[in-house]
Amino acid sequence: MSTDDETNPEGDDELERIRERKIEELKAKAEQDHQHASSPDQPIAVESQSHFEQVLQEHGRVLVDFYADWCGPCQMLAPVLDRLAAETSGTIAKVDTEALPGVAQQYGVRGLPTLILFENGQPAKQLVGMQEESTLRGLLE
DSSP, rough: OTTSSSOOOSHHHHHHHHHHHHHHHHHHHHHHHHHHHHHOOOOOEEOSHHHHHHHHHHHHHHEEEEETTOOOHHHHHHHHHHHHHHHHHSEEEEEEEEHHHHHHHHTOSSHHHHEEEEEETTEEEEESOOOHHHHHHHHHH
C-alpha cells in the first residue's frame, strides 16, 4: 500500500531528468546569447550612419577608428587594430571619413587617424594620430 509519506522513485528520477535537460537547454541558450553579444574578432566596417548607431547600441564599449585610405598613419594603424580586435574582448569599428563625412563631422574629427572610445553609446575618450598598441589595448580591456 502507498501512503502520502512514501516517495515515488520513478517519478523523482523523471523529474531529475527533466531538470537536468532544462538546465542544459538554459546553459546552451546563455552561451549562444553570450557569443552573439561578444565582440567580433575583426574590426566592423561601418556602412552608414544608422549602421554606426547600431554598432554603438549592440556593444557597450567600442573603439572607433576614423580613417581614410590615403592616410599613411591610418594604414600603419590598421594591422594593430586587426590584432586588437582578434586578441581582446573590445569591439573595434572603422569609419571611412571619405565615405561617411557626416559621421566624422558629428564627432569633430579633424585629423586622421582619430580614435574615439565610446562607452554605452557616448564618447568617453578621443585620441588623434598614431597610437601605441599598449595604449589601445588598455582602452579595450
